[in-house]
Amino acid sequence: MxxxxxxxxxxxxxxxxxxxxxxxxxxxxxxxxxxxxxxxxxxxxxxxxxxxxxxxxxxxxxxxxxxxxxxxxxxxxxxxxxxxxxxxxxxxYNPLDTAxxxxxxxxxxxxxxxxxxxxxxxxxxxxxxxxxxxxxxxGQADSGIYVGQCNPCNTVVRNNVTEHNAVGIEVTNASKDVYVLGNTVRRNRVGLTVLSNDLEALGPQHDAAFVGNTISDNNDDHSPEQADGGFGIGVGIGGGMHNRFERNRVEGNSASGFVLQDVQGYPAVGNEIEGNDVDNGGLGLVVLADRTEGNCYSGNGHAPTSPRPLPRALTVCPGRNAAMPTSGRLPAVGTIPPGMSFRDIPPPPAQPGMSDAARAPARPALRLPGRVDLAAYRLPEPRR
Structure with missing residues (x-):
């Protein structure tokens, strides 16, 4: 090198x-x-x-x-x-000097x-x-894949697998033209987090798209502990703004499929959660806030919510501002198992490699990510 x-x-x-x-x-x-x-x-x-x-x-x-x-x-x-x-x-960490x-x-x-x-x-x-x-x-003690502090990001995260991490995929203060597409996020403590955070520059996070992902069974007891104690959550949106969640399969997450909340003075604003298949056998959405600031949750199946019922302003996209009847509550999921050290997570099985690696032509990272076709990412099939 x-x-x-x-x-x-x-x-x-x-x-x-x-x-x-x-x-x-x-x-x-x-x-x-x-x-x-x-x-x-x-x-x-x-x-x-x-x-x-x-x-x-x-x-x-x-x-x-x-x-x-x-x-x-x-x-x-x-x-x-x-x-x-x-x-x-x-x-x-202190916020980075982006200049x-x-x-x-x-x-x-x-x-x-x-x-x-x-x-x-x-x-x-x-x-x-x-x-x-x-x-x-x-086996990462924080997250398997992380995209942070960029605006505009112009970044695609696609067709990856994350499991047995504290968090599968994390997007923090990463805004504009962020696309998380067709990934399998399974058996972590928390599947996906979308956050605004004062520990990084360029907050708040906003304008990312999450389409065609499978986010399942994020209740893993063979994973490092999540920093905030999270467990059993498919998607956590903490202070993220104007994000789009569409055609994702969100299932088997014991606490809730989606959690929407304000953090560190950043309100969760204008997030559209529409047309996903949320099948938890439990809660589909928990709103931990006194108001909904233009967020919406529509066409995601029949899993119950907290609070229930949701105000009508939250059930039609695009959403409208409205007072919540009461703040939601995350359900108790029993005794949360202790986390394992990242040093002790077993090695994964061999993963598929690129074909003809010794002779394939090189492709430097120029003019990426190219055209992004969200319509190409369909709702994933149910587990068999």
Whole structure:
């Protein structure tokens, strides 16, 4: 990597590489020849597995595991001291100076397996114009995939699988042209969170689309504990604004399919939850607020809500402002099982790799994500 010039492909043979990798050159393609057998191993003593600050660069067809912060990080933050556990969502993090560190332009992660990392598996922070696709995350103590602090983001997260994480996919202060499409988010503590947060710049979060995802059985007792104690929630919207949730299958989440609430002074405003299949055997929606600020929940099946009934202003899209009859309540889901250490989550099975990895032409991350066709993402089929 130290010798690579812009436009080069670095092809990596099978092996366990006990090192951290930094890609600071533009338009590099880092590719493993075998997704499961090319492994960047942090040995639970290195911070990040792969850190990408070179615009237009790509990481594909390999595994990152056992790091004290992130498996794969795409970022415009070039200060190495800020790329560790305190950067972007960590407990010691302060909002980033976005003028000093402008967003990374152009990135892609394809066919990446990330597991047993202390914060995030695949982490796009202060980065835009990118794609995270066909990848897998398990055993992260925070989230399997995270998109944070970008506006506009112009980023697509598609056709990934996340399981056995504290949170499957997290979108925080990530706004405009964010598309989370066709993912399988299952068996985490919480499936998907959409948040506004004062720990990052560029709040509030707004204008993202979540279409065609399967968000199921997020009641996993073989996962790290979620920071706020969340468990059994399919989708948590905390202070997110003007987001669209459509044609998602949300099932088997023991507390609620959707939770809508205000956080840190950010009201949840104008979120449209329409045309999903919410089948929990329990609550479909919990509204933890005294008012609904233009949110709506319509055509999502017959699962009960809290409060029940919902005010009519909330049941027709687009929604209207209205006082809630009472704030909703999350149901008790029994004894929440203790979390496991991220170090102890079993390795995942081998995941499908890219075809002909040794000879396939390189595709730097230029002019991404391209045209996004939401209509192509149908409501997923029920579980069999």
């Amino acid at each position: 130290d010798s690579a010039r812009s436009g080069d492909t670095v092809l990596v043979s099978p092996g366990v590489y006990r090192e951290s990798v930094a890609i600071g050159t533009a338009r590099i393609v880092l590719r493993g020849t075998d997704r499961s057998k090319v492994v960047i191993d942090g040995q639970f003593k290195r911070t990040n597995g792969i850190t990408v600050t070179g615009p237009g660069s790509v990481v594909e067809n390999l595994t990152v595991r056992n790091h004290l912060a992130n498996g794969l990080l795409f970022t415009g933050v070039t200060d190495k001291a800020l790329q560790g556990a305190g950067a972007g969502g960590g407990a010691n 000093k560190f402008p967003a990374l332009r152009g990135f892609r992660a394809s066919y990446v397996t990330a597991y047993d990392n202390a914060l995030y598996g695949i982490y796009a922070f202060d980065a835009r114009d990118g794609v995270i696709e066909n990848s897998y995350g398990s």
